[in-house]
Amino acid sequence: MYLTIDQVVKYLGQKVHDPYGREIGVVVSVYSEVDGTVTAIEVAGSVNSETIPVSRVEITHDGLVVMPAWKAxxxxxxxxLDRARKRARALEELYRKGQIPGHAYEDVKKRLDKELQFxxxxxxxxxxxxKAxxxxxxNQVIHIEKAMTHLIISYTAGEIPESNFKQSADVLRLVKSKALDEKRDVEKHLELIEKLETEPLEPVRSIMERIQGTAESLIPSSTGPIEVKVVNS
Incomplete structure (x- = not known):
């Protein structure tokens, strides 16, 4: 994402979260080029400090949000993938229509094939x-569920006061919910990548073909004379 120092500087000293609402830390510094383009931010947590590249940072109505590395x-x-496959389909379409010469087609196709392989x-x-x-x-969810089970057992046995039990249980439920939110997000992106990989590279129909096909579908299948019946009153 493209950000300038003017956009980011107002978030210095403020807390930042990930897309799932978990607190990451506090913005303590900004790295930028001489033209003001931000390259990274420094986020200090309770234990250590981390340099976050700008590709993982976005500004939302809730402030700065730091994406996990996997998501970026x-x-x-x-x-x-989307751009490369669209170009490949466009190339095949243009060549099929005879709108580009064979030598140009082969040259561009060779480069596109190399890019797709990469x-x-x-x-x-x-x-x-x-997947990792x-x-x-x-594993996090399993660990949380194990902790919740022991908490419930101790509470049921009368070893933990109700107020402490509720506070602890609420925290565990929230942590589990955020972990499941991220898991669903990872699965969504994994599914999208696999879809983009397996999508066929068939030439797309031209706009004129689509228009023509739509127009033809509106024409009645029978082209014979219209039968008119006269009813005597």
């Missing part, structure tokens, strides 16, 4: 990253 990687890949390798790496994150989140 997935979005970039999705855009590249994206395929990149996609394999990012899909592994997403899903596994981590599933």
């Amino acid at each position: 990687d997935a979005i970039i890949l999705e855009k590249k 994206l395929k390798e990149q996609s394999r790496r990012i899909k592994d990253e997403l 994150r899903i596994n981590e989140l599933e």
Whole structure:
């Protein structure tokens, strides 16, 4: 994402969250070029500080939001895959219509094939990253459920006061909910990447073909004379 220092500086000293509402830390510094273009922000957590590249940062109505690394990687890949496949389909369409010469077609196709092969390798790496994150989140949920089970047992046995039980249970439920929100988001992006990978590279129909097809569908199948019946009153 393109951000300027003027857009980001007002968030210095403020808390930032991830897309699922979890607090990441506080913005403590901004890295920028001489033209004011932001390249990264520094976020300090309770234990350490992390430099977050601007590709993971976006401004929303709630303030600065820091995307997980996997999500930023997935979005970039999705855009590249979509663009490359659209170009490939457009190339096939133009060649089929005879609107570009054969030598130009072969040259562009060779470059597009090379780009798609590179994206395929990149996609394999990012899909592994997403699957690993899903596994981590599933383990988190199991861990939270185990903690919740022990909490409920202790409360039921009368070892924990009700007020403390409710506070702890609310926190555990919230943490579990956020983990499941992220898991669903990871699965959504994994599904989209796989769809973009397997989408056929068939030439798209031209606008004129689509218009012609629509017009033809509106013409009655029978072209014979219209029968008129005269009713005597």
